[in-house]
Amino acid sequence: xxxxxxxxxxxxxxxxxxxxxxxxxxxxxxxxxxxxxxxxxxxxxxxxxxxxxxxxxxxxxxxxxxxxxxxxxxxxxxxxxxxxxxxxxxxxxxxxxxxxxxxxxxxxxxxxxxxxxxxxxxxxxxxxxxxxxxxxxxxxxxxxxxxxxxxxxxxxxxxxxxxxxxxxxxxxxxxxxxxxxxxxxxxxxxxxxxxxxxxxxxxxxxxxxxxxxxxxxxxxxxxxxxxxxxxxxxxxxxxxxxxxxxxxxxxxxxxxxxxxxxxxxxxxxxxxxxxxxxxxxxxxxxxxxxxxxxxxxxxxxxxxxxxxxxxxxxxxxxxxxxxxxxxxxxxxxxxxxxxx
Amino acid sequence: xxxxxxxxxxxxxxxxxxxxxxxxxxxxxxxxxxxxxxxxxxxxxxxxxxxxxxxxxxxxxxxxxxxxxxxxxxxxxxxxxxxxxxxxxxxxxxxxxxxxxxxxxxxxxxxxxxxxxxxxxxxxxxxxxxxxxxxxxxxxxxxxxxxxxxxxxxxxxxxxxxxxxxxxxxxxxxxxxxxxxxxxxxxxxxxxxxxxxxxxxxxxxxxxxxxxxxxxxxxxxxxxxxxxxxxxx
Numbered sequence: 330x331x332x333x334x335x336x337x338x339x340x341x342x343x344x345x346x347x348x349x350x351x352x353x354x355x356x357x358x359x360x361x362x363x364x365x366x367x368x369x370x371x372x373x374x375x376x377x378x379x380x381x382x383x384x385x386x387x388x389x390x391x392x393x394x395x396x397x398x399x400x401x402x403x404x405x406x407x408x409x410x411x412x413x414x415x416x417x418x419x420x421x422x423x424x425x426x427x428x429x430x431x432x433x434x435x436x437x438x439x440x441x442x443x444x445x446x447x448x449x450x451x452x453x454x455x456x457x458x459x460x461x462x463x464x465x466x467x468x469x470x471x472x473x474x475x476x477x478x479x480x481x482x483x484x485x486x487x488x489x490x491x492x493x494x495x496x497x498x499x500x501x502x503x504x505x506x507x508x509x510x511x512x513x514x515x516x517x518x519x520x521x522x523x524x525x526x527x528x529x530x531x532x533x534x535x536x537x538x539x540x541x542x543x544x545x546x547x548x549x550x551x552x553x554x555x556x557x558x559x560x561x562x563x564x565x566x567x568x569x570x571x572x573x574x575x576x577x578x579x580x581x582x583x584x585x586x587x588x589x590x591x592x593x594x595x596x597x598x599x600x601x602x603x604x605x606x607x608x609x610x611x612x613x614x615x616x617x618x619x620x621x622x623x624x625x626x627x628x629x630x631x632x633x634x635x636x637x638x639x640x641x642x643x644x645x646x647x648x649x650x651x652x653x654x655x656x657x658x659x660x661x662x663x664x665x666x667x668x669x
Numbered sequence: 670x671x672x673x674x675x676x677x678x679x680x681x682x683x684x685x686x687x688x689x690x691x692x693x694x695x696x697x698x699x700x701x702x703x704x705x706x707x708x709x710x711x712x713x714x715x716x717x718x719x720x721x722x723x724x725x726x727x728x729x730x731x732x733x734x735x736x737x738x739x740x741x742x743x744x745x746x747x748x749x750x751x752x753x754x755x756x757x758x759x760x761x762x763x764x765x766x767x768x769x770x771x772x773x774x775x776x777x778x779x780x781x782x783x784x785x786x787x788x789x790x791x792x793x794x795x796x797x798x799x800x801x802x803x804x805x806x807x808x809x810x811x812x813x814x815x816x817x818x819x820x821x822x823x824x825x826x827x828x829x830x831x832x833x834x835x836x837x838x839x840x841x842x843x844x845x846x847x848x849x850x851x852x853x854x855x856x857x858x859x860x861x862x863x864x865x866x867x868x869x870x871x872x873x874x875x876x877x878x879x880x881x882x883x884x885x886x887x888x889x890x891x892x893x894x895x896x897x898x899x900x901x902x
Contacts, residue, residue, distance in 0.1 A: 365777060365778060365779045365782070366777035368779060369774070369777035369778060369779065370777065372780065373774065376774075569758070569760060570760050570762070572758065573758050573759075573760060573771065574771065574775065575744075575747075576718070576747060576752050576758065577747065577748070577752070577771055577772040577775060577819070577823075578744045578745065578746075578747035578748035578750075578772065578775055578776065579744060579775045580741075580744040580775075581744075583744075583775055666720060667718070667720055668715075668720065669711060669714070669715075669754060669755075669831050
């Protein structure tokens with residue numbers, strides 16, 4: 330190992346000296362070495378980026394306008410997506426609480442009620458049952474509803490005996506079957522599937538997701554079009570330069586590059602501003618929403634954008650800008666050809 | 670260097686801009702190209718630059734048939750050609766140095782190399798002390814020399830000039846012509862399109878005369894009237 334190392338070290342400089350490519354004698358004046366060209370290509374990328382930023386800065390008013398349009402277009406779906414994420418997080422815990430409230434007829438005695446509950450525990454798809462006697466129901470109702478005084482004024486306890494049935498499945502068909510079966514049992518007055526509203530909420534959330542997807546698509550297209558238009562104007566204003574670059578042998582890629590960078594920069598800046606807008610809006614809404622959540626006895630509080638989104642949104646927006654620039658350049662650069 | 674072999678160009682509107690034009694431009698020769706406007710001078714230059722393609726015949730540059738070139742070869746062809754324009758085609762949003770450096774940046778020269786070559790080219794046209802100025806601050810003659818510096822900074826084997834002295838007085842024209850002759854002397858093929866007959870008459874160079882798309886004269890300007898046409902047309 331050590332011997333190898335000793336052997337290897339002196340060889341290295343000798344080899345690199347021997348293999349150093351010699352430039353062919355009498356090479357054409359216009360040719361440059363690959364290394365130079367790569368370095369120059371990198372330099373041109375850097376220059377293109379710097380040039381793009383410089384030009385965005387030069388036409389500050391119109392650039393700001395473009396960036397704001399992009400930011401507003403993106404902050405709408407991004408903000409809604411954050412709110413929807415929150416809604417999903419809040420309702421996530423509610424699935425487990427799916428249960429059927431089986432109200433028995435008033436004439437069912439407490440012992441009969443407990444028998445039924447025990448029998449049902451043996452049925453398929455029932456995990457456990459919980460007996461709530463009329464007295465328990467009354468006590469709970471008085472404590473929670475604030476109608477205690479009214480109830481006391483009534484001659485009889487108006488609440489029916491209740492068996493809460495916890496199913497071992499949340500499959501809608503199973504639940505529906507169970508509901509029907511329990512409804513047919515003797516002594517059962519009414520079966521209420523308490524999971525229904527959770528399912529409605531989920532359906533609403535899914536609808537929201539679809540709407541946001543459609544909105545995102547439409548507004549992403551708007552961002553692309555805004556950039557297309559901005560770049561088109563940029564191309565128009567740099568017509569002379571493009572002509573000269575083409576005359577002295579600039580490739581389409583060379584001509585295209587600064588515009589692509591400009592498009593990306595507009596998109597990226599718009600995305601950054603969108604992040605700021607969304608975060609500001611969430612901060613603004615945070616207080617009332619947290620209060621609302623407390624009122625609904627949720628332990629969740631409003632979560633802001635995931636930290637990954639802070640970079641994903643500007644990158645996504647940058648790519649939209651790049652796409653817009655690409656479309657504009659592809660459409661309009663061909664129109665500009667040298668003439669004399 | 671350049672060879673035209675029975676080249677015809679018909680534009681989509683049916684106008685024949687060139688008909689069966691044949692000639693050869695060797696390296697190291699300065700050649701005038703003349704003719705009335707519309708005679709086909711511009712079309713001829715455009716064919717060399719591949720701004721247009723011939724309808725018939727072939728154009729060869731350094732022995733390579735341009736008909737076989739796709740659009741992606743065009744930039745590489747143009748890097749071999751220095752082009753000087755009547756209106757200079759300078760960019761006024763950057764310095765003289767940056768204007769001249771443009772072809773080198775495009776061709777991918779290293780930054781250090783660019784500095785050396787740009788200064789050499791500016792020195793050649795006598796504008797070394799103006800590299801930091803914006804070309805808009807220069808006189809017409811100086812602007813034209815910046816244009817020439819940009820055309821030759823890449824040391825192209827071929828130099829095309831379209832009315833290079835069009836807007837210049839005789840003394841300035843002479844300076845410009847001296848530069849072109851210097852380039853021809855070091856082996857560059859120089860083709861100058863002009864209808865400045867007095868300029869042609871002052872120098873005894875090869876003259877190509879176009880009339881209505883046909884090459885009607887190829888040789889010395891023996892008559893000394895700058896047209897190569899004994900009738901002086």
